[in-house]
Amino acid sequence: MRIAVLPPPAGQKRLFSARAWEELQSLGTVACNEVEEKPTEDSIAGLITGADIVITSWGTPALTARLLDRAPQLKAVIHAAGTVKPIVTPALWERGIRVSSGNNALAIGVAETALGFTIATLKNMWALTQNMRDGQWTKGRGDVRELYEVTVGVVGAGRAGQHYIRLLRQFQVDVLVYDPVMDAQTIAAHGGTKADLDTLLARSDVISIHAPSLPATYHMFNQERLAAMKDDAILINTARGSIIDEKALEAELRKGRLIACLDVTDPEPTPPDHPLRQLPNCIMTPHIAGAVTNGLKRLGAFAVDEIARLQQGQPLEGEVREEQMAVLA
Known part of the structure; x- marks a missing residue:
């Protein structure tokens, strides 16, 4: 299973503890973004190619039909952040790709x-x-x-x-x-x-x-x-x-x-x-309620656990369905 991690290196460091990263690598072949800039559709096009699972977070671009054409076997998008609205496009639903949000974390x-x-x-x-x-x-x-x-x-x-x-x-x-x-x-x-x-x-x-x-x-x-x-x-x-x-x-x-x-x-x-x-x-307080420092590691752990649940055929904890989009934050 090929897992594409779209956040840049600094984002990866904020989200994943050493333990979570090790567990992620045990679940499949991990391809990570190595460019320390805000990801764009063009910069992640190669990274997403052939992916079975994609991990997104704050700042990653919308997953357009053009990008999804590069990953015809993509099964799920695990969003290690809150609202999925910045990354979701109709093309995801049309292709039956599952989407999961880290809102619970x-x-x-x-x-x-x-x-x-x-x-x-x-x-x-x-x-x-x-x-x-x-x-x-x-x-x-x-x-x-x-x-x-x-x-x-x-x-x-x-x-x-x-x-x-x-x-x-x-x-x-x-x-x-x-x-x-x-x-x-x-x-x-x-x-x-x-x-x-x-x-x-x-x-x-x-x-x-x-x-x-x-x-x-x-x-x-x-x-x-x-x-x-x-x-x-x-x-x-x-x-x-x-x-x-x-x-x-x-x-x-x-x-x-x-x-x-x-x-x-x-x-x-x-x-x-x-x-x-x-x-x-x-x-x-300056918008610190969700996660700003060590609490961000919950999101990385969530992404790893969610991929494990997907592989084991278990329900996804953070699954988002198309009909929920109108009432979600």
Whole structure:
């Protein structure tokens, strides 16, 4: 079996540990990109020729019909990254080539970051840290809350949302889930209760966004919906910045009613003088929830395991089907 690895050498180093690379080589003949530049259709044409499996990641070009003509026996594309939209073309589906995304591997870090935001913000750690720097001791301690007997709203029960819900099982909390494409029974199996968005906004002490960026979710959190949130509620966004109307959020935060934890913004990065950067009740991180350093190795391990599952005739963990493309991030 010939496996073509399309990311350049620096990308390979970020994605694959020495152990994962050794395991990959045990699965077939590995042909790797040796050009330390962003891959283009022309630069990978020779690499993809005759491949049975292709590994892609961020920055690799779309797999066009012209490229796929060079690999008539191609069985699968394993995407060691999140969304497959940059690499998928209709030609893949037309030829029956399977596609798998590393979203589940990325979702682990996203969910863990959301949980970290949840605990730290309920504990009022951000304000308490500043108070300690200012020589205080008791100021702000009365605003501390535990992750206990509170209601957590999860908007979007995809891979990251599901993992966040699983993490919340360790705590005595109520979990409300808004996901228009997932039924109540499936949500209950994950550990949540299906709710409409209005109910979730009105009842949740913490709201964590895990929805995809789609026309239907653009500015989903607008002025009206932000105003519908409870006083002292926490809004966490580790999904996509476009889901929140940032001008409306700024206005609501200036009232002092809410706390926002934003790992993503629209656009990215925000300008240095952006008002949200200045507000004490807006916690911002530079899009680090998914994977930026050692967590990227999860994606390489995922790709190796996915190829092994393919060879053994097992279901693919990250398989993406054509009919899912319209609702995927």
